[in-house]
Amino acid sequence: MIPELGHFALVIALTLALAQAILPLAGAATNRATLMGTARTLATGQFVFVAGAFAALVASFMANDFSVVNVATNSNSRLPGPYRFAASWGSHEGSMLLWTLMLAGWTFAVALFSRHLPERMVARVIGVMGLVSAGFLLFMLLTSNPFARLLPAAADGRDLNPLLQDPGMVIHPPMLYMGYVGFSVAFAFAIAALLEGRLDAAWARWSRPWTTAAWSFLTVGIMLGSWWAYYELGWGGWWFWDPVENASFMPWLAGTALIHSLAVTEKRGTFRSWTVLLAITAFSLSLVGTFLVRSGVLTSVHAFATDPARGIFILGFLVLVIGGSLALFAWRAPRVGLGGGFSPVSRESLLLANNVLLAVALAAVMLGTLYPLFLDALDAGKISVGPPYFEAVFAPLMAPAIFLMAVGPVASWKRAELPALWTRLKWAFAVAVAAGLILPFAFGRWSPLVAFGLLLAAWVIAASVVQVRARIALAPQSGLSARIAAQPAHWYGMVIAHLGIAIFIIGVTLVKGYETERDIRMAPGEKTVIGGYEFTFTGTKDVTGPNYLATQGQFEVRREGDIRIVRSMHPEKRVYQASGQTMTEADIDTGFTGDLYVSLGEPVGDGAWGVRVYHKPFVDWIWGGCLMMALGGILAIADKRYRSRMASHAKLDAALAPSKA
Amino acid sequence: MRAALTALVLAFCGAVFGQAGPKTPDANVEARMKLLAEELRCLVCQNQTIADSNASLAVDLRNQIRGQIAEGRSDAQIRSYMVERYGDFVLYKPPFQGNTIALWVAPVVLLAGGALAFVVLVRRKRAAPDAPSGPRKAEITRLLDAKD
Secondary structure (H helix, E strand, C coil): CHHHHHHHHHHHHHHHHHHHHHHHHHHHHHCCHHHHHHHHHHHHHHHHHHHHHHHHHHHHHHCCCCCEHHHHHHCCCCCCHHHHHHHCCCCHHHHHHHHHHHHHHHHHHHHHCCCCCCHHHHHHHHHHHHHHHHHHHHHHHHHCCCCCECCCCCCCCCCCCHHHCCHHHHHHHHHHHHHHHHHHHHHHHHHHHHHHCCCCHHHHHHHHHHHHHHHHHHHHHHHHHHHHHHHHCCCCCCCCCCHHHHHHHHHHHHHHHHHHHHHHHHHHCCCHHHHHHHHHHHHHHHHHHHHHHHHCCCCCCCHHHHCHHHHHHHHHHHHHHHHHHHHHHHHHHHHHCCCCCCCCCCHHHHHHHHHHHHHHHHHHHHHHHHHHHHHHHCCCCCCCCCHHHHHHHHHHHHHHHHHHHHHHHHCCCCCCCHHHHHHHHHHHHHHHHHHHHHHHHHCCCCCHHHHHHHHHHHHHHHHHHHHHHHHHHHCCCCCHHHHHHHCCHHHHHHHHHHHHHHHHHHHHHHHHHHCEEEEEEECCCCEEEECCEEEEEEEEEEEECCCEEEEEEEEEEEECCCCCEEEEECCEEEEECCCCCEEEECEEECCCCEEEEEEEEEEEECCEEEEEEEEEECCHHHHHHHHHHHHHHHHHHHCHHHCCCCCCHHHHHHHHCCCCC | CHHHHHHHHHHHHHHCCCCCCCCCCCHHHHHHHHHHHCCEECCCCCCCECCCCCCHHHHHHHHHHHHHHHCCCCHHHHHHHHHHHHCHHHECCCCCCHHHHHHHHHHHHHHHHHHHHHHHHHHHHHHCCCCCCHHHHHHHHHHHHCCC
């Protein structure tokens, strides 16, 4: 009964989504307030019914209803509760429902927090989001029904993939999808602006908090995915330039460019068309990413053939959304108008350079991700494009972007003078060069790559210090704390996000430069030394988990040359009972200056095991940096200028209405 | 579906550790082996290098590389040996050849295009009028910042 109710709720949600798409857009086009006024109500209704459907799916999973195909293939009666909950979005169908729920949620949020916006803008934004939502609901109902029944019911489920039975995997997909789907708001604002034929500072100000919110979620989502890969896959890697990873990274790059372009559009009225194009791109890449990952095309180009109905729907939907919005862009963008001028050295030009570099990097990542698929589809050979390619292409593009990132906030809008910039930044530059030359020795070995990475990070940090000091010194308030408090939250957000990049670079540089690993055979009683720590393998013991049996390795860790045990570590080799799959569960000793990482391979006879031991200096700074970026985004949204009631509708409406002339 | 495939492949990859690495590794050989193995694809895995994978094929190939290094073969010789056996697919860094010209050249072309766009835009903007949209802009800013 519950699955049928869920299914029915989806049908109602679809009709509401269609109404939400048609009525407000028609109202905005014909200037009818009654029709425009339906937007918020319909968005709320759609959210309620999609949430109801999602609750029905979760309830089916929690109740172990194995008469539902989705539950029978992705859950098991012995699966612990939190993972049964997460299994709701473990499948293609479930993840589509999660996506739609997020979209309905964002639309609902727009309906709630848009009281200060002109009615027509709100109607158009909610209408566009309704169109997207209708597409997803239709896709689910026609090709990917999460509530399909299985008759007769299975006695027990096939279990959730053990790789996904992990706390990280419980929160990674929702965060990632919050980010992906969040860009739909920026997209809807962009389409609304194109329909209106008007795009100015006010529009940019309204889009900014939504875009930054989506970007922050996406940052956390990607970070969680990377962290999960690190501890769960058992070989200690944190980013592999895997197509699935790239699919989430491309919208992030577009979103990062968009945030910066929006800043220029708001402050200076420039880059308007480019901003709109980026908003369309960011969301289009989110759509492509979702479908690429979820359709299985990335694993094999032939995956589409296994379910042609899905493939054709997806292609049609993408062509409609992306092609339609690009066509609208080509038609209306010339009306959007140009902004003011700026000199070749100015904050605008620096942000333009940042956008150019991010766009090229994005194109390169896309090329590397899709190239092997094209070759394969054209029968022109099978090649692999992996980390060596992406590192060779991506790093040289990002290095100048990061160099300029430190200069941008110090440069003034419209016109900056190079000599003045040099005067302000020369000490920061000296500090950076010194850090690059000297710091690597502190870690043992000097190498050009490590030196360059640390130089960049130090440059960003030192330039931030210069910037913060100058800004606070120049504030008109008396007293240091008053001056600190007087600075706007969005500015602090920017500084923290930029520092997050520096922290991230330090983590990447040091772990790449100085990580050590041992891949050896160890019998009980044997020792190995790594990163100044001595590991003694004392044997294994059997452990029983809720739905698995495990062999747990016992390791004693001492500092080299000391007899005291500083830590005991217990990596596991698990066999999940329902599926019979084997999983490697690494044990990680997390520390501020680095991790110790142990994972078990296979027994090699006489109680000996294949063992991998890693020392990963500063690896956690990678994710720490990402969290700082997201925190910066949250601070930026918290800025009170986004919350102030600004002005009455009527006044803004009047100001924004197309001028009669 | 993809999850199932991943699971299958991972089960396969995790299945056989075979013999692990040597008991007393030679640091130089290990370092060179690791650099090479990081560029080579484990063909039976989802998307893993030979350095990362625990599949028996990867373990075999790691030992192969160790052996060939010990025989004094160069990195290039070892790489071409792998390509002879497994094709270009084994290389994570695709060679520069007929079907990869676009892959390697495009980023350079894109960057050149980006640089050109930058120069053109900056020149145009230098000549552009100064104030963005005059009184309208001021009005909007005033309304946006009004506290009422």
